[in-house]
Amino acid sequence: MCEGSKALLPGGPVDWPAPSWVRTWSTRRGLDLGLQGATAPEQVNQHRQTLARTLQIQPWWLTQVHGVGVKTDQKEMEEGADASVTRRTGVGCIVLTADCLPVLFCHEREPVVGAAHAGWRGLAAGVLENTLQAMAVNPEGILVWLGPAIGPQAFEVGSEVRAHFLDAQPESGEAFRSGQGGRWWADLHALARLRLARLGVTRIYGGGHCTVQENEAFYSYRREGLRAGRMGHVIWMAEP
Structure with a gap:
């Protein structure tokens, strides 16, 4: 990627100890990539x-449906998907968010990367589990980055949402704080960490940024x- 072109993309690479061949970018407010908001489709x-031009990638643009489908090199998922996994160089696994949790995956040795869009519905239904299954590698070697999402001070939910998580994983209760x-009040980052830990993934980075409260940096x-x-x-x- 040309150093001078980075100014065209608000944001930057994520901060985690990924292998040298793994590349990442997380955009910020100012470069709307979604077709659902106020920005004209032509501008999006x-x-x-x-x-794509600046990062020199072939991006996989998903039709996100708050589900658990995973696009792979062998599976197109034309009906919609909320995650993607590839073993091909130059292919960008990309998810779009405006409060939901973006999750990036790589492996310390194996040539495989992935990205997942995890709102509470997808998280509860198993989008992280499906992404890891599609990667088909030892979970002990997986690194995960959790991006900006609605924080626990802003994400108020009903008891039915909490019940979805508790039914699948009783210890999820520690990620909820009683309101009125x-x-x-739900903590998406904590819920994702609990899910990943149960799957044997413990090298988890990122988290902590709230899209609702940090209004100058993020869409919400x-x-x-x-x-x-x-x-x-x-x-x-990247190419070796």
């Missing part, structure tokens, strides 16, 4: 072309509503 497509009127659907843009979080493998 220009932003997407800028991202039977409501709960909860704060901005239907006008909210989308950030992109991409991982790929």
